[in-house]
Amino acid sequence: MSAELAPARTSIAQACRVLAARGLADGILGHISLRVDGRRLLVRCRGPEERGLAFTTDADIRLVDLDGEEGAPGELDGGYTPPNELPLHTEVLRSRPDVAAVVHAHPPDVVAADLAGIAIRPIVGAFDIPGTRLAAGGVPVHPRGVLIRDRRLAAEMVASMADRPVxxxxxxxxxxxxxxxxxxxxxxxxxxxxxxxSLRVVSAGGTLVDIPDADMAELPDLGAGFNTATAWRHELARLG
Structure with missing residues (x-):
């Protein structure tokens, strides 16, 4: 496998372990991809000794093309196969030039909140500024609980997603x-x-209320150095 892609493979493998450590993908389901060029992507694949995202190694990250074929000779050797939901990744990458990375996870609380009719809303302020801003912009819901295994189903999801990040x-x-x-x-x-x-507030008998516009206007942008770089160092440190 190409040595020049080794750092990217490491980053994706670490990110898979972060998802598992946070409980967003604590079983054998879920995957992460990263665009390499116009036709290829690195993606977390399943090998012959699959153990789940918590145990992802660099060897599990393989180069494939947008059609699921190996992106370079030997990339799918050893019994590795792309995830069944690879179209979920490739259709986002085909349609969103602003996107380089795609995460698919199965967070139980997100599923439970949606099934309970609870939307993701900006109910907090400085508690999580990036999350609040994301929620304020809207988090759409794709209404089908299907395995997104082909381009048709993936296109439906992309239509639901529109231009939103999640x-x-x-x-x-x-x-x-x-x-x-x-x-x-x-x-x-x-x-x-x-x-x-949101689930905690509702289960305690409370009512969800978006933070006031005046409070939203006071939330500073702490910058990528803090919101992403420092936050990510924390996530990696949590892995031990």
Whole structure:
């Protein structure tokens, strides 16, 4: 496998372990991809000794093309296969030139909140500024709880997602898209955090209320150095 892609393989493998550590993909389901060029992407594949995202290694990250064929000789050797839902990734990458990384995860609290009729809303302020801004822009819901295994089903999801960074998949999970793997994972973590808080508030008998516009206007942009770089160092440190 190409040595020049080794750092990217490491980043994706780490991100898979972060998803698992955060409980967003704590079983054998879920995957992350990263655009390499106009026709190829690195994606978390399943090997002959699959153990789940918590145990992802660099060897699990393979180069494929948009049709699921190996992106270079030997990339799918050893019994590795792309995920069944590879079209979920490739259709986002085909249709969204602003996106380089796609995360698909199965956060239980996100699924539960949606099934309970609870939307992802900006109910907090400084507690999670990036998450609040994301929620304020809207988190759409794709209404089909299907395995997104072909381009037709993936195109339906992309239509539901529109130009937003995250879409909730009813009775399924979520898809998060961004310019980097780190940002895509952090977005998913924020949506999961908001879903979990919403469930707690409702279960305690409270009512969900969006933060006032005046408070939203006071929330500063702390910049990518803090919101992404520092936050990501924290996530990697949590892995031990």
């Amino acid at each position: 879409v909730v998949l009813r009775a399924h999970g979520l898809t998060s898209a961004a310019e980097s793997v780190e940002q895509a994972v952090l977005q998913a973590i924020s949506v999961d955090r908001l879903a979990r808080l």
